[in-house]
Amino acid sequence: MAFWKPGTIAPGSAVDRDTENETDKAVIAHAEQQFRHLTIKQQRERLPVFKLRRELLYLIDNYQTVIVVGQTGCGKTTQIPQYLDEAGWTTNGKQVACTQPRRIAATSVAERVAEEKNCRLGSEVGYLIRFEDQTSQQTRIKYMTDGMLFRETMIDPLLSRYSVIMIDEAHERSLYTDILLGVIKKIQKKRSDLRVIISSATLDAEAFYRFFNHNTSTTDKGKDTATIISLEGRMYPVDILYSDKPVDDYVEKSIQTVFDIHTKEPAGDILIFLTGREEIDTVVAELYERSRTLPERSMTLMPLPLYAGLTSEEQLQIFQPTPPHSRKVIVSTNIAEASVTLEGIVYVIDCGFVKVRAYNPKTGMEALVVTPVSKASALQRAGRAGRVRPGKAFRLYTEETYSTLQDTSIPEIQRSNLAPVILQLKALGIDNVLRFDFLTPPPAELMIRALELLYSLNALDDVGRLTIPLGIHLAEFPVDPMLGKILLASGDFKCSEEIVSIAAILSVQKVFINPSGKSTTKDQTILDSRRKFWVEEGDHLSLLNVYNAFIKHKSGKWCHDRFLNFKALSRAISIRQQLVRYLKRFKVPMISALKHFDNEKASEQIRKCLTSGYFAQAARAEQDGSGRFRTIRDNVLLSIHPDSVLFNRNPQWVVFHEVVETNQAYMRDLTVIEPDWLTELAPHFYEFKGDSKK
């Protein structure tokens, strides 16, 4: 095998296999299963975190901020809030909050803890995520998404109901985690009683410590207000094996590595990390194809794809136990790095790359770029092999390449559109966002671009304050400012019923399903079913047709037959209800253009309304017949996404919801407009560019 484990004599030498003796079949039994017979109390006391319970509580008493460095499986997320509850931090009606970057984590951890405390979910232990409030007056331990806690700061700026706030998975540096860190640091100055726990991976602990330590003396550690404590994990060792020479085609190499493992290593499932759907489908197909050449008596190879866009049925297969005499090979995107946990993985193959979204402030466009992973990511990926027994991680790059990797990935806040963030910070009374205390500040040009957009939407005035009421309302709205703007304008255009449906459906992920392995623009059945919703004015009105048809049926079968995503559409209904509540509060009348006007006029009203918010994202067809477009504002070259209704239809002027740059820059979700509308609806933005129409 062309992998070399550091510290061994040669690639593939027998010394590499020294862990094999330990991997006896008896050990394969799921780690958790072995302890099923223990009482909950015994199980809790088995966790590594338990040994440090007293020390942890002592530190929380004595430091404003405690940084907890804990590996996977040490029990910090479930146990620390319970220790705090038991130690009296929830008396006098105070609560302990624990934030998570993902909804699924908040709900599942809360369920687990309620079970441990033998109470009903929503009583002493609860969770809070968008659309689901499982808390009550009695709730003392509250798991929630970081976005929800941030939203609470708008209502209760000092977060006064909490005695302790634990920011879990802080090393992931999600957008809202980063904003919360800054806001909480500000709150600490006014609330010396508030305790903050930051849970992080090793590599970032020092940065959090420096950020939260208010001690100005460099010599007297006794005045520190922050401290670090480390918890050991409960993981099995994972051997890291590097490629002995650079790999030029990691897709092919990953396939070869699967067969190397399959023929030379004992039983145990394989997890492969690749960057995207296309690579994954290729590898899955190749593995099927080549596994036919395996000797008859060898174990069956079961290749399975894993990415977010899979249907629920496809996802179910992943979690089925591996049948006897078989080896699952899960070929996955980065989703398996933190979001999805798979049992039974013993071997990990890491291609060393990940697809990330990068925001370009010069053009306001987002690009999806394949970039090398960070060391932290590589470590996390390898760790996925050590959950049930000692495992092996095959890195499809050399050890030298590894040494050149960044320690951690670039935080989201440094590569996002900051317009919504700035609005929300301003709503909290943080006027000078450029001087806000970020753990790592976003680049200035990202800030400036966002400020310009907010100014052009009239959300900010000449001196950068929120306008009343528009800016205030946009800050409160749980949607992007441009989408918020059309919602608030929709009453004036007499099409609020339609715009709120469009906004809801734009807020959910893919409505149309692309079955894996099928080309959706070639498959006639899929194409025909999609065309029933199409209108020539573009995607927004087509999506409105989908929504309106869906609410008449609301059935999973109806969706399934039409290749529509039932879960996404159901979620759109919830989002629509929430948006309508906001519009009522903002005194926007609910009017249906389709009931008020004939179809043509209704379509015009809706498209004008869209233009009134998306004027900064307008484009015009190139006159050379290439089918390409240029943005009006920055003259950036764009194409129509092949999934769009308007693909190959040659519209002249369009506004678009978003751009995604892959091999080319593609506009997604676009609508045909008249050029005059731009100068009519956004004169402040286009008055100097009137000649661009010629």
Next chain:
DNA sequence: GAGCACTGC
């Protein structure tokens, strides 16, 4: 003729 990594309010 070409295609979206993953979250969150």
